[in-house]
Amino acid sequence: MATAKGKAPEPRPATADEVRTDRERWERETLDPTVAKSPDQNEIAYETRSGIPIRRIYTPEDTARLDYITQLGWPGEYPFTRGIYPTMYRGKTWTMRQYAGMGTAKETNERFKYLLKEGQTGLSVALDLPTQLGFDSDAPEAEGEVGKVGVAIDSLHDMEAIFEGIPLDQVTTSFTINATAPILLAMYRAVADKQGVAADRVAGTVQNDLLKEFGSRGAWVLPIDPSMRLVVDVIEYCCREMTRFNPISIASHFRDAGATPAEEMAYTLSDGKAYVRACIERGMDVDLFAPRLSWFFYTYTNFFEEVAKYRAGRRIWSRMMKEEFGARNPVSQMLRVACVCGGHSLQKAEPLNNIARLTIETMAVTMAGLQSVFTAAYDEAFSIPTELAAKTSLRIQQIVNYETDVPKTIDPLGGSWFIESLTSAMEAKVLEIMDKIEQRRGMVECLRTGWLQSQIAQRAYEWEQKVKTRAEKIVGVNVFASEEAPHEVEIYEVDPRLEKSQIERLHRARHDRDQAAVSAALARLEKDARGTANLMPAIVDAVKIYATTGEIMGTLRKVFGEYQPTTAF
Amino acid sequence: MPTEPTLRVLVAKPGLDGHDRGAKIIARALRDAGMEVIYTGLRSNVEAIVQAAIQEDVDLIGLSMLSGAHKTVGARITELLKERDADIPVIMGGVIPGKDHDLLKSHGVAAIFGQEVPLDVVIAKVKELALAHHRGSRGAD
Numbered sequence: 001m002a003t004a005k006g007k008a009p010e011p012r013p014a015t016a017d018e019v020r021t022d023r024e025r026w027e028r029e030t031l032d033p034t035v036a037k038s039p040d041q042n043e044i045a046y047e048t049r050s051g052i053p054i055r056r057i058y059t060p061e062d063t064a065r066l067d068y069i070t071q072l073g074w075p076g077e078y079p080f081t082r083g084i085y086p087t088m089y090r091g092k093t094w095t096m097r098q099y100a101g102m103g104t105a106k107e108t109n110e111r112f113k114y115l116l117k118e119g120q121t122g123l124s125v126a127l128d129l130p131t132q133l134g135f136d137s138d139a140p141e142a143e144g145e146v147g148k149v150g151v152a153i154d155s156l157h158d159m160e161a162i163f164e165g166i167p168l169d170q171v172t173t174s175f176t177i178n179a180t181a182p183i184l185l186a187m188y189r190a191v192a193d194k195q196g197v198a199a200d201r202v203a204g205t206v207q208n209d210l211l212k213e214f215g216s217r218g219a220w221v222l223p224i225d226p227s228m229r230l231v232v233d234v235i236e237y238c239c240r241e242m243t244r245f246n247p248i249s250i251a252s253h254f255r256d257a258g259a260t261p262a263e264e265m266a267y268t269l270s271d272g273k274a275y276v277r278a279c280i281e282r283g284m285d286v287d288l289f290a291p292r293l294s295w296f297f298y299t300y301t302n303f304f305e306e307v308a309k310y311r312a313g314r315r316i317w318s319r320m321m322k323e324e325f326g327a328r329n330p331v332s333q334m335l336r337v338a339c340v341c342g343g344h345s346l347q348k349a350e351p352l353n354n355i356a357r358l359t360i361e362t363m364a365v366t367m368a369g370l371q372s373v374f375t376a377a378y379d380e381a382f383s384i385p386t387e388l389a390a391k392t393s394l395r396i397q398q399i400v401n402y403e404t405d406v407p408k409t410i411d412p413l414g415g416s417w418f419i420e421s422l423t424s425a426m427e428a429k430v431l432e433i434m435d436k437i438e439q440r441r442g443m444v445e446c447l448r449t450g451w452l453q454s455q456i457a458q459r460a461y462e463w464e465q466k467v468k469t470r471a472e473k474i475v476g477v478n479v480f481a482s483e484e485a486p487h488e489v490e491i492y493e494v495d496p497r498l499e500k501s502q503i504e505r506l507h508r509a510r511h512d513r514d515q516a517a518v519s520a521a522l523a524r525l526e527k528d529a530r531g532t533a534n535l536m537p538a539i540v541d542a543v544k545i546y547a548t549t550g551e552i553m554g555t556l557r558k559v560f561g562e563y564q565p566t567t568a569f
Numbered sequence: 570m571p572t573e574p575t576l577r578v579l580v581a582k583p584g585l586d587g588h589d590r591g592a593k594i595i596a597r598a599l600r601d602a603g604m605e606v607i608y609t610g611l612r613s614n615v616e617a618i619v620q621a622a623i624q625e626d627v628d629l630i631g632l633s634m635l636s637g638a639h640k641t642v643g644a645r646i647t648e649l650l651k652e653r654d655a656d657i658p659v660i661m662g663g664v665i666p667g668k669d670h671d672l673l674k675s676h677g678v679a680a681i682f683g684q685e686v687p688l689d690v691v692i693a694k695v696k697e698l699a700l701a702h703h704r705g706s707r708g709a710d
Contacts (some may be wrong), residue, residue: 129585130635139613144641145585218587218611296649343592348685381684383637383666447577457593464594467689477685491666493638567610569581 016064048261048305052425056501058417069538075410079318082411083369084334089407095372096397101150106163108151123173126150129224132219134180134553137502146499154506155546159187169197173204179221186540205246211271214447216257225413226560237536251296256343261309266433270443290332298535299361300345308422310368342376351489354378366406384493513546529559576699577627581609582616584638592633602692615645628699634663647677658698
């Protein structure tokens with residue numbers, strides 16, 4: 001609109017109404033004629049994986065009613081939508097924490113030192129299944145499983161060997177351990193003691209999230225109620241004695257089992273709610289334990305939805321902690337998040353393609369402002385990673401950190417009409433699902449009735465149908481699928497002789513210790529378990545004198561029995 | 570015209586692994602394809618699987634394995650079936666390295682399906698093996 005002299009007026013912000021009017025003009029004059037000749041391809045569904053429609057274009061109309069101050073706020077302040085720390089990555093880079101562990105302590109110690117040398121900034125320990133489930137390496141249940149999906153830890157000797165030459169006051173360590181979290185936490189503390197590191201200086205995490213085991217991951221041992229008791233025991237213990245340690249990482253494995261991103265966030269936050277209630281019931285003040293809650297989520301290649309998911313999650317949790325649980329400490333309201341880029345999103349066909357997927361995912365989580373990132377390896381569908389695959393994934397994070405602008409500004413996608421619209425839509429969807437869970441009396445009930453498990457199985461089946469019908473397209477799998485066999489990669493193979501050598505280590509440990517003292521310690525544990533005491537002190541005492549993982553868990557199995565899984569599908 | 574017999578299949582998760590997404594999908598797909606499916610749930614051991622398979626008179630056993638214990642389980646289950654004189658075909662699915670397929674087949678595992686194999690292919694093979702067993706174990710139909 002020119003003046004008489006031909007000079008354009010000074011620009012001034014258009015109102016949402018003016019934008020709408022002009023959008024309608026654009027649609028009439030420019031868009032519709034194009035669409036008439038060349039309609040949308042509709043090769044892929046224009047919606048997110050949670051079923052939120054994705055429109056052709058987003059405009060200021062979509063954020064016209066967004067209140068920056070109360071809905072977005074500032075990094076480091078309620079409601080934390082834009083980030084939980086004031087300076088985010090300008091102050092401190094996200095922790096590069098690659099999940100690793102295999103064979104015996106020696107192999108794992110070597111892989112840890114390798115990854116630290118290559119620039120990893122935090123340790124993350126993978127445990128083998130016998131260790132996760134409280135079986136010693138010589139138990140009949142452990143045959144063929146020792147050291148396969150992670151490191152075997154039968155006794156404190158193994159934990160000591162894993163951290164040989166690694167000072168616990170200089171690293172932080174996350175253990176993906178749940179049913180046997182109390183045992184491994186006790187062992188880690190014992191290693192710190194031996195190294196002369198004070199308990200309140202030891203930093204790290206135990207996952208210690210049993211609800212998601214019942215719901216999706218399957219590494220439970222005890223029934224639901226005693227499992228919850230132990231979870232709270234660990235939280236209570238850390239609040240008292242290991243104040244820098246995260247006693248729980250509430251995790252979203254529901255996603256890898258089939259849930260949509262909105263369901264993932266809803267189920268996981270609902271688990272969080274259940275744990276908060278359990279801690280309050282134990283008599284703990286919310287501002288004592290809530291600052292120590294941490295979280296773990298999955299991220300796949302649905303880039304924008306992932307960013308929106310995390311922003312929405314932070315907003316929802318902070319509001320809930322403040323308004324529903326009365327948390328006053330800002331740290332109680334913060335969602336401190338670690339994540340994995342990978343899982344089910346990585347394909348077996350043309351495995352090098354996964355490097356692209358992992359890059360997209362790593363960009364998403366760092367643009368979403370998460371605290372700790374695990375970028376899985378391109379050979380994920382084949383085996384645990386080779387050294388090259390593990391290093392390549394670490395390099396992805398380093399490239400994002402050093403060669404992109406991602407860490408230079410906080411919440412770079414904030415203010416995007418699309419992202420803010422999607423964040424609000426995700427928030428609404430997540431709250432709707434959380435409400436459904438509340439109607440069903442919370443996550444514990446949803447798990448007891450099997451409702452949650454059936455929801456996830458249903459969603460997994462639906463995804464399978466979408467892939468089969470090509471409603472969802474996966475490159476190399478159902479589009480551009482090669483006629484030849486899946487591209488082979490060199491895969492890591494755990495030396496089968498390690499099982500035997502681990503068993504020998506275990507037998508030596510049992511032989512060399514004070515058996516009478518161990519028996520007494522286990523008897524005391526059994527007594528405490530039959531009572532109401534926090535079980536951590538008894539477990540700490542038992543591990544110090546080399547009681548084994550299997551013996552300690554065996555004592556608890558004896559008292560509480562074992563969870564009976566369902567056979568529904 | 571003889572009607573198609575109802576085939577019975579046991580889907581099992583042997584060992585300690587808790588990843589049951591695939592096993593449940595397979596179980597449901599086989600049920601949708603008209604078969605009767607029994608799913609053992611997690612943490613089933615080989616003895617219990619064989620016992621259930623014989624008791625339930627199934628035509629095929631499908632094992633879902635992701636934890637690296639496939640060689641141990643494959644050897645043990647085929648050995649146990651032989652011991653019990655139960656000629657039930659066994660297939661395996663999940664994360665099983667290609668280089669182990671020949672060894673598993675030499676133990677007597679009838680087919681191995683990686684996670685990338687389309688469901689239709691799995692269903693067809695299951696039908697083929699189960700039908701052969703069903704007809705074999707019941708004499709001529």
